[in-house]
Structures are given as C-alpha cells and as structure tokens.
Amino acid sequence: MIQIFLKEFNGYLHSLIAYLVIGVFLTGMGLLIWVFPETSVLDYGYADLDTLFSMGPFVFIFLIPAITMKSFAEEKKLGTLELLLTKPVTDWDIVLGKFLASFALVLVALLPTLIYYFSVSKLGNPVGNIDTASVVGSYVGLSLLASIFCAIGILTSTFSTNQIVSFLLAAFFCFLFYTGFDSVSTFAGSYALLIKQFGILYHYESLSKGLIDSRNVIYALSLTSFFLLVTKTVVSSRLW
Amino acid sequence: MAINRPVLSKVSKSTFKTIFALFKMSLTVSNLTKQYGHQLAVDNISFSIQKGEIVGFLGPNGAGKSTTMKIATSYLPPTSGCVLVNGYNVVEQPMEVKKIIGYLPEHNPLYLDMYVHEYLAFVCGMYKLPKAEVKSRVKKMIDLCGLTKEQNKRIESLSKGYRQRVGLAQALIHNPEVLILDEPTSGLDPNQILEIRKLIKEISQDKTVILSTHIMQEVQALCDRVIVIDQGQIVADDLLVNLLKGKERSVVLVVEWDGHVSIEDIKALPGVAEVRMEDKRFYVTSLDDTVRAGLFQLSAEKNLSLLSLKQEESSLEDIFKSLTTKGEAV
Numbered sequence: 001m002i003q004i005f006l007k008e009f010n011g012y013l014h015s016l017i018a019y020l021v022i023g024v025f026l027t028g029m030g031l032l033i034w035v036f037p038e039t040s041v042l043d044y045g046y047a048d049l050d051t052l053f054s055m056g057p058f059v060f061i062f063l064i065p066a067i068t069m070k071s072f073a074e075e076k077k078l079g080t081l082e083l084l085l086t087k088p089v090t091d092w093d094i095v096l097g098k099f100l101a102s103f104a105l106v107l108v109a110l111l112p113t114l115i116y117y118f119s120v121s122k123l124g125n126p127v128g129n130i131d132t133a134s135v136v137g138s139y140v141g142l143s144l145l146a147s148i149f150c151a152i153g154i155l156t157s158t159f160s161t162n163q164i165v166s167f168l169l170a171a172f173f174c175f176l177f178y179t180g181f182d183s184v185s186t187f188a189g190s191y192a193l194l195i196k197q198f199g200i201l202y203h204y205e206s207l208s209k210g211l212i213d214s215r216n217v218i219y220a221l222s223l224t225s226f227f228l229l230v231t232k233t234v235v236s237s238r239l240w
Numbered sequence: 241m242a243i244n245r246p247v248l249s250k251v252s253k254s255t256f257k258t259i260f261a262l263f264k265m266s267l268t269v270s271n272l273t274k275q276y277g278h279q280l281a282v283d284n285i286s287f288s289i290q291k292g293e294i295v296g297f298l299g300p301n302g303a304g305k306s307t308t309m310k311i312a313t314s315y316l317p318p319t320s321g322c323v324l325v326n327g328y329n330v331v332e333q334p335m336e337v338k339k340i341i342g343y344l345p346e347h348n349p350l351y352l353d354m355y356v357h358e359y360l361a362f363v364c365g366m367y368k369l370p371k372a373e374v375k376s377r378v379k380k381m382i383d384l385c386g387l388t389k390e391q392n393k394r395i396e397s398l399s400k401g402y403r404q405r406v407g408l409a410q411a412l413i414h415n416p417e418v419l420i421l422d423e424p425t426s427g428l429d430p431n432q433i434l435e436i437r438k439l440i441k442e443i444s445q446d447k448t449v450i451l452s453t454h455i456m457q458e459v460q461a462l463c464d465r466v467i468v469i470d471q472g473q474i475v476a477d478d479l480l481v482n483l484l485k486g487k488e489r490s491v492v493l494v495v496e497w498d499g500h501v502s503i504e505d506i507k508a509l510p511g512v513a514e515v516r517m518e519d520k521r522f523y524v525t526s527l528d529d530t531v532r533a534g535l536f537q538l539s540a541e542k543n544l545s546l547l548s549l550k551q552e553e554s555s556l557e558d559i560f561k562s563l564t565t566k567g568e569a570v
Binding site for chain 2: 078079086
C-alpha cells in the first residue's frame with residue numbers, strides 16, 4: 001500500500017497536477033479572503049476565517065474530482081491496471097494507496113492556509129482575538145469533508161475509462177452529498193432533520209462551531225469507508 | 241470388504257501419481273473454460289507444462305491465448321476448470337501465484353510518466369523485495385535488458401523496442417519461476433524483434449516460459465514445444481520437431497514437364513492423394529515417397545522430359561494454416 005501511495009503521490013508531484021491544484025486553490029482562496037470586497041476579511045471587520053471555511057468546500061467540489069479523476073480511469077485506459085492487479089498486492093492496497101495519495105495532496109494544499117489564520121490573528125484587535133477553537137474545528141471538518149470527496153472521486157474514476165466522465169460524476173456526487181440533502185430537507189416536512197443529517201453540510205457546520213463531536217467524525221469516516229468499500233467492490237468485480 | 245480393498249489401493253496409487261506429477265509441473269490447466277457473456281473464449285482446454293520448458297502459445301487473433309494467460313496470472317477468474325501454477329490454485333491462492341509469475345501483458349502497459357529506474361524500483365516494492373536488494377536488482381535488470389543508456393529517461397520518451405525491454409525487465413525483476421509473455425514482439429521492427437528474441441532466449445534459462453504469438457518464426461526461434469489454439473480449443477500440442485515431422489509425411493512435389501500431361505494421368509499413379517495445376521506446374525500431394533518413381537515412369541512412358549521435380553518445404557506456417565482454418569473451411 002505504501003508503495004502505491006508513494007508512486008501516486010510522486011506522480012502528482014512529477015506532473016503539473018499538484019502545482020496546479022495547490023496554485024488554483026491558494027489563489028482562489030487568497031482572492032476571496034483578502035481581495036474581493038464582498039468576502040474580504042479586511043472589509044468585513046471581524047477577525048474570523050468564515051470565508052475560507054464556507055467557500056472551501058465549493059472549491060473542493062471542483063478541485064478534488066480533478067485530482068482523483070485519473071486514478072483508475074487512466075490506468076484502465078492504458079492497461080496498467082492489469083499490471084498492478086497481477087502483482088502480489090491486494091485490491092485494498094491499490095484503493096487505499098490511491099485514496100491516501102489524493103487526500104495527502106489536498107492536505108498539502110490546505111496547509112499554507114494556516115498563514116491566513118496567523119495573519120488574521122495578528123490583525124485582530126487586541127492581537128490574537130480569534131476564535132481558535134472554531135478554526136481548529138473547521139479545519140478538522142474541512143479535512144474530513146476532503147476525505148469524503150476524495151473517496152467519491154476515487155469511486156467515480158472506476159466507473160469509466162474516460163476521465164471527463166469520472167470528473168463530472170465526482171463533482172455531481174460531491175455537490176449532492178454536500179448540499180443536496182440540505183436542499184431536499186426543505187420539502188420534507190417532519191423528516192427534515194433526518195434527511196439533513198444524511199448530508200455533509202449539517203455535520204460540517206456543527207464541527208465549525210468548534211465542538212468536535214464524535215458523531216460528526218464517525219459520520220465522515222463511515223461515509224469515506226463506504227465509498228472506498230464500493231470502490232474496492234468495483235475493482236474486484238472482475239473476479240465475478 | 242475384500243472386493244473393495246484392491247480398488248482402494250489402486251485409487252490411492254493413481255492419486256499419488258497425479259500429486260507427484262503436479263509437483264513437477266509448473267503450469268497445469270485442466271478443463272479450463274472461460275465465457276464472456278454468451279461468447280466462449282476458451283473452451284474446455286487442458287494441458288500442462290513442465291519446469292524449464294519454453295512453450296509457444298500459437299493461434300490467430302481472438303483464439304483465446306490472452307484470456308488463458310490472464311486466467312493463469314489470477315487476473316481473471318475461470319468460468320469453470322482449474323489452473324495450477326507450481327501447485328498453487330489461481331483462484332484460491334492468487335497471492336502465491338502472483339509472487340512466482342513474471343507477466344508481460346499484451347500491448348505492454350507502462351506508467352509513461354515514470355523514469356525507467358524509478359519504475360523498476362516501484363515494481364521491486366510491489367514484490368516486497370528487501371530494500372537493500374532493490375538497487376542491485378534494478379541495476380542487474382538494466383544491464384541484462386540493455387537499458388543502461390536509457391535508465392534516466394522517462395518511459396514515454398523511449399522507442400517501442402526499449403519500452404518492450406522495460407516491460408521484460410519488470411516481468412523478470414523478482415526472478416520469477418514462471419514467465420508469461422503475451423505477444424512480446426508485437427509491433428516491433430525486424431531488428432528489434434531479433435533483439436527481443438535474443439533477450440528472451442538469454443533470460444529463459446532455468447525458467448518456465450510461456451509466450452503467445454501469432455508469428456511462426458518466433459516459435460521456431462524460441463520454443464521447444466508448441467500449443468496451437470484456435471477458437472478456444474487446442475488443435476495441436478506437441479514438440480516442435482514432432483509437429484514439423486508429422487506434417488512432412490504428406491509431401492507436396494512440384495513437377496513440370498515440357499509437354500502435355502493430364503491431371504488424370506497423375507492421379508492414376510500409386511500413392512497420389514491430390515493434384516493441383518497452376519500454370520503448367522503440377523502440385524502433387526502424396527503420402528509416401530514411391531510417387532517420385534511413378535512420376536519418372538510417367539514421363540518415360542509419354543516420352544516427355546522432366547523439367548523440374550522438387551519437394552516443397554513444409555513450414556510451420558503451413559501447419560498453422562491447416563490447423564487453424566479447419567473451422568472456416570466448412
């Protein structure tokens with residue numbers, strides 16, 4: 001598994017993908033947080049990073065499928081999947097290696113945004129006047145959200161040999177799981193809360209408050225595991 | 241009870257024999273069938289390959305060669321039947337099977353964005369070779385496969401011949417006992433083909449090698465034994481020498497006279513099976529050698545002089561053609 005993880009991660013670093021992902025994410029977030037007046041922290045007047053955590057998921061909806069779209073689709077197209085599957089590694093090794101590599105890349109992209117935290121903290125009046133607990137909770141929430149998105153992306157890339165198909169499917173499913181359930185719950189009357197709890201947004205918002213509730217964490221981990229399990233099943237389906 | 245006893249001992253004796261035989265076998269395929277939907281790709285084939293043999297798997301495109309190889313490498317499951325590699329079942333013990341097999345898939349898929357030495361080190365890691373050994377293994381393979389100059393290049397910038405060498409190096413890096421090569425020379429130019437063949441010959445010592453191809457010369461150049469497969473069935477399985485000899489029993493003679501001879505005259509000769517005429521030349525198929533004397537006599541009787549009489553070389557290509565076109569001829 002480590003071998004495949006390293007190979008995939010190095011693959012991202014050797015190609016433009018990693019730098020594009022990190023560059024696009026940081027440029028986008030930087031502009032939103034510091035430059036555009038509607039969302040800028042400087043104009044807003046409150047020392048918090050709400051912009052990062054409310055806009056971050058929407059950037060991820062497009063960025064993460066772009067990272068994961070080739071993971072299985074390209075291997076299937078080039079035939080290298082056959083090479084991989086005839087080596088003494090398990091299907092889990094392959095799925096987990098690929099998942100962790102894409103997740104690690106997202107975390108690397110997320111890491112420099114810690115500078116924003118220190119900047120806002122310094123700009124606060126008095127200095128350091130920022131709700132650290134909420135920021136930590138939001139980072140945990142954003143990481144868990146990224147892991148779900150990565151798992152969705154890896155899954156959809158097994159569906160087709162065409163990377164664009166897997167990108168579009170991944171973006172759609174990420175969007176569906178992020179806000180879809182929330183939107184549906186508005187029609188649902190008495191079941192509204194239950195349906196809302198199926199979506200990521202509900203749990204993400206509750207983590208953003210700075211309280212790391214085990215229920216939210218378990219939700220995210222089990223959703224990730226579920227998508228990875230389906231991925232493994234799809235990869236193993238050649239043996240049926 | 242008294243009746244049962246000898247029967248029992250007989251059974252156990254033969255079971256012991258088969259078990260003993262399995263130990264010597266590198267690859268045993270028994271009653272293998274593979275179905276894709278309604279299409280039968282491999283139809284109930286059985287054969288076994290001993291340790292150290294080099295076997296050519298010959299057949300037209302779509303005959304079921306690649307499917308058989310994919311099953312033998314645990315990539316695809318058989319619909320029915322069983323395949324044992326060194327006694328390990330490909331369905332029940334895939335990890336063991338994958339460890340002892342070196343496999344070069346059809347079209348030689350490679351990670352194009354990796355460097356040659358990086359890729360080989362990655363493959364070493366997949367086989368969980370000890371870290372200290374990886375460097376020396378990679379170097380050995382690079383030397384053996386003639387990749388020294390290319391080792392620091394990206395695979396995408398290599399020519400097809402060198403890519404094929406990388407594919408072979410990756411199949412060999414863990415010193416496998418069984419080597420399965422699916423069309424190792426397809427798409428190469430004649431010089432590259434010769435080089436790759438030489439390489440395969442070099443590396444195939446003390447290994448069991450199964451290579452598939454639809455090029456006859458390849459089999460002639462590399463293999464001891466040939467398995468010809470057509471439409472999912474084995475149509476011939478023999479040593480190369482026997483296969484060539486077997487065909488020679490029916491000889492084709494090319495005869496030419498300076499005057500007119502009718503086909504019926506020749507057909508009347510003893511031992512003639514078939515006669516065919518193509519611009520004044522007669523192609524006489526016969527089952528034994530007496531027909532030569534008959535042809536001389538015929539020309540003496542008719543007072544004609546024999547312009548030429550030669551035996552057509554029966555090559556593996558003809559054998560292949562005659563074995564694999566039976567289904568279509570009907």
